Amino acid sequence: MIEMTGIDKAFNGNVVLKGVNFSLEDGEIHALMGENGAGKSTLMKILTGIYERDAGVIKVNGQEVNFKSPKEAEALGITVIHQELNILPDLSVAENLFLGNEQTLGRTGILKTKEMNKEASRILSQLGLDIDVKTPAGQLSVGKQQIIEIAKAIETKAKVIIMDEPTAALTDREIQTLFKTIHKLQEQGVSFVYISHRMEEIFAICNRITILRDGQYVGVRVIKETTFDEIVKMMVGRELGERFPERHAEIGDVKLEVKGLTREGYCEDINFKLRKGEVLAIAGLMGAGRTEVAQAIFGYRKMAKGEIFIDGKKVKITNPLHAKKHGIGYVTEDRKSEGLVVDFSIKDNVLLTNLDKASNMGIINRTKEKSFVSDLIKKLGVRTSGPMQTAKSLSGGNQQKVVIAKWLGDEPKILILDEPTRGVDIGAKKEIYQIINNLAEQGVAILMISSELPEVIGMADRVLVMHEGKITGEVTKENMTQEKIMYYATGGDKVVQI
Template identity: 60%
Template structure:
């Protein structure tokens, strides 16, 4: 590692109106290292990166890049100087080819009048992707690629621009396990080539596997920087939240009763086939499997968001006819989807309005909404779920990821569900908010509610589930008791290795 950092940020301050978002943050980055930037949602990570790349200007502090005091005027200015960002929401235009996305805004032209050197762009794209060990058709429309493949286009684009500093924001959030492994190989290769990487993620396992150092922000301040091989999970969590969190997963203390919900021979042609399982009263059934195995599609069919080909669904001894989501809601089924921003919330509405959406009937006096009922309901949910908001009238888009997810929970808890389906309930949520969500789940099962939890995080599956169902290519390959389950057995079943 170099003696002098390629990036050094000293005592960075930033406020928006009267709110101090950053209060004296220090951060440095060396060539050839992967440096994790961690902190709870709202700690200031995104603001710090936006200041570094020229989106915002700091109110106070200094930035040095390659030893020179620097202030980029825009992201384009930062990119010209060798700094690139790969955002969680990828900047890919699906209707353009791989090569056209690669050279977007930097097209190779045969003439000043705009005739493109298409053949050369295709050839160069293939060369850049081959450098990453990726075999991809440059002429294929980007919209036909997986998220992981699209991400590789962005990394190849950064390499083409001779990037020296690469900032990656939650890069694995929507990737399959295989795509994550490919990404990590590429990151290792870039590190060996001297590229400096800032890695933003809530996934502790990835941080400790891939990163050389970890810097933690809390409440807009830099709490400290640790060498990854000299620290541990507990110390980083304490730095992030300012206290001991105790056990990562709370003890499961609910009394598990008899079978409360069951599915028999549920099928959707071409997607999943003959799915049968049950959930007991007060139980959390974890659902594991690789991305694309059909887990989300099964849950959507149960909820009526997809039309099943065949199968029966029984809840509390009654067979249900669910053709639309409102049939499921009426029967007492709530569904927290994996994409809270597009499917779980209306970002332009307030916390109160979002909480009220599935609860209009109970908050109305016959056909007229009761302001008093609605305000009291939102006040109760904010207090119960400890949602950090200035008031119930704050727009939900301005909340942190963890607090947005709590609003989604509040929506569905309001209908007093018998069964709650959770699809990736802690995705993009910091470690402190995760613990709070796990506690909410425990509280609901103590009341006799049943929960189905789909998750791609095996520690979460093992830590929170009473039983674990594994899906592989649209079929149930295993249902394991918690006492018998481990990561190896789950992965074996998820890849089709066992069937029980």
């Protein structure tokens, strides 16, 4: 159906794709995998006419094509759901769904709002999302916005749907819905390109997999005839070893205690203790209130009730500055809107939270600035042309590392990590785990919110599970299984499995 051969692409002389091949058969689900910055998103942007290629041939159904815009690709039934969602937050769900494909009365330009709303409801309920389509899309969770993007593709009668990390922000239940939808559409003859860093998912739903490394084509495999280990080796060019490095941290005194934390409508009566050197995870489905708890502790949001103790002393935190003064760091889940200023360079992003590290008595020291930022880039293995590269031109996973770098420079005593490895490749994930371990070994108390159960089980000493704003269960290292966590995460009634 689609055949790409010998694709080359460079940005300002920086080669990001070199002789890449890719083919997609009718009705297959084809995974595209590779480390952060390997060129996956770029390859798909070339296919859909967003970027122009420097060399290579693209054929659709045997015919050579040269799409000049995504509209042209769409006309041949090829749509893409980008890593960065394209939802306009102030428009309604239905308006988003029909954006660019509005139904009008003849040629009058008058919108058929009622019809579009009805059609939007129909498509969305087909996808298991029963919501008021007049709601502004920005009020929905990222997971729901994702489903709207899929609905958009269905609405345009796509034959090929490219999904760039569709599940990075979804939780298990939403992933289940997504997979069901994909299978249903596959049966109707739709093909998928599925970009993900989650091995389990790829092995669960894909037919074939193409692997890229550093902008080069490594190979293609049939999923049924390959293994995790082979794919990882193809991706990183070496054996990776254990996915979760060992930690030798000593768990010490209680560093942080939260008592009766309540935010009306978000979380209720949250109580827990976090010790020095401990990695405490908060698991739960999207919308369970995990981020709200973190934001309340960090002073982003006001809590209605509750007390926070640090080193046994009651503290009052009403804004992030207080939190910082008390040694709390917070890596937010949404790197685009809260974690990064995407138009700034890596250097300026890192320095935003670390100005004191690069100055002498209030005067910025350029040499210090440079070495401070370069050290962090090196420590985290950020793949970049240098500290001056803008954050938005980094690959998704590398952006995430910059967000972490922002807080590491600050040497926090308590570090809250909200989805720290979302969109991060398997090698970089391990580097981030190693960083978490090192911090814990240095006595930092770590609170990690994560929706990836293998990560929770691999990393946490203890897990608190939340459901609808409340802590429904606590699981210790010895008893940790996916089933047990999911049991509490769904309120103790239903067990969902990938």
